[in-house]
Amino acid sequence: DTEVTQTPKHLVMGMTNKKSLKCEQHMGHRAMYWYKQKAKKPPELMFVYSYEKLSINESVPSRFSPECPNSSLLNLHLHALQPEDSALYLCASSHDRSTEAFFGQGTRLTVV
Amino acid sequence: AQSVTQLGSHVSVSEGALVLLRCNYSSSVPPYLFWYVQYPNQGLQLLLKYTSAATLVKGINGFEAEFKKSETSFHLTKPSAHMSDAAEYFCAVSDIGSNYKLTFGKGTLLTVNP
Numbered sequence: 001d002t003e004v005t006q007t008p009k010h011l012v013m014g015m016t017n018k019k020s021l022k023c024e025q026h027m028g029h030r031a032m033y034w035y036k037q038k039a040k041k042p043p044e045l046m047f048v049y050s051y052e053k054l055s056i057n058e059s060v061p062s063r064f065s066p067e068c069p070n071s072s073l074l075n076l077h078l079h080a081l082q083p084e085d086s087a088l089y090l091c092a093s094s095h096d097r098s099t100e101a102f103f104g105q106g107t108r109l110t111v112v
Numbered sequence: 113a114q115s116v117t118q119l120g121s122h123v124s125v126s127e128g129a130l131v132l133l134r135c136n137y138s139s140s141v142p143p144y145l146f147w148y149v150q151y152p153n154q155g156l157q158l159l160l161k162y163t164s165a166a167t168l169v170k171g172i173n174g175f176e177a178e179f180k181k182s183e184t185s186f187h188l189t190k191p192s193a194h195m196s197d198a199a200e201y202f203c204a205v206s207d208i209g210s211n212y213k214l215t216f217g218k219g220t221l222l223t224v225n226p
Contacts, residue, residue, distance in 0.1 A: 004155075042202055042216035043156065056213070090155055097212040100146060103155040 003027075004104035006091050012110045015081060021107045023074040023091030031097050032074040034066060035090040037106070043090055049074060050097055081111045114139045114205050118217035126225050131175075131190040133220050135203030138184065145186045146204040146214070147177055156202065162186060173197070198224045 004025045013019050023032065031050050035043035048056035049068040057066075063085075065077040074091055088108055092101040119134040137143055144163050148156040160171025167179040177188045186203060203217040 006155075040219075042219055045213060048213075056211075088153075092156075098144070098206075098208070100144075100158055100161050101214060102158065103148075105155045106153075108153070 004091055004093055004102050006089075006104035006107050008107060009105065010108045010110075012112060013078065013081065014112055015083070017081075018077070018079045020078065021076040021089055021091075021109075023076075023093075023104055024072055025093040025102075026072055027093065027095075027102070028071075029093035029095050029102075030071060031094045031101075032068065033092040033094075033101060034074070034076050035092065035103075037088040037090055039087075047076075048097075055097075078109075081109075083111050085109065086111045114143065114207055114210050114215050116203050116205050116215055116217035118201075118203050118220050120220055121218065122221045122223065124223040124225060125193045127195055128192050131188070131193045131197065131222065133188040133201050133203075133222065135177075135186045135188065135217060136184055137186060137203075137205045139205055139207045139209070141207045141209045143205045143207045144212075145177075145179060146206075147171065147175070147186075147188050148202045148204060148216075150200045150202065150219075152199075159188070159201075193222075193224045195224050195226065198222055 034046040037043045047066045067075040088106045090106045091104040094101045115138045117136045146161045147159040160169045162179045170176045206212045206214045
């Protein structure tokens with residue numbers, strides 16, 4: 001199993017809503033990542049978890065809150081988002097920080 | 113600091129023609145280099161990786177890339193393009209100096225004409 005599964009695939013939310021994005025992998029990977037990708041741009045790193053601890057926060061606004069409940073799961077909690085936060089949110093995992101990352105299919109988020 | 117430059121934001125080839133997508137990197141320490149492909153409305157799929165073993169790396173779907181330290185390049189090639197190769201391609205670099213943060217190039221959109 002070399003799959004990273006993200007749910008939901010699509011999400012539309014209002015600016016006052018609270019929602020969560022979920023990511024799951026069963027490859028035994030100990031590093032997990034959240035990326036944000038705007039149209040026609042490369043992915044931008046948001047957060048890195050290594051061994052279930054937050055190791056990198058790329059100065060992401062606090063309206064995005066990551067959580068790693070266990071080694072297989074990664075969540076991204078969303079609250080009070082802005083329309084400019086609309087993007088494709090990608091989860092990825094790797095065996096450890098020095099190995100290649102495997103990406104999920106992404107969640108297409110639209111903030112209205 | 114590491115960086116990646118992909119020359120050409122859009123490359124167009126005919127079906128059956130050679131595919132060449134260019135990638136140059138900057139890194140102060142030995143790099144790890146990757147090529148990813150992204151089809152519309154999908155995530156990124158790893159095509160191949162260089163991690164200091166063989167300089168000619170073979171990947172999936174008939175793609176390969178050659179690491180040339182003297183030219184700081186890692187160009188992606190495929191001898192014969194197929195319609196299904198049409199996608200966005202990203203070159204990426206990481207190294208120990210950046211704590212293995214993956215830095216992407218801006219991407220190259222490959223169009224394959226019948």
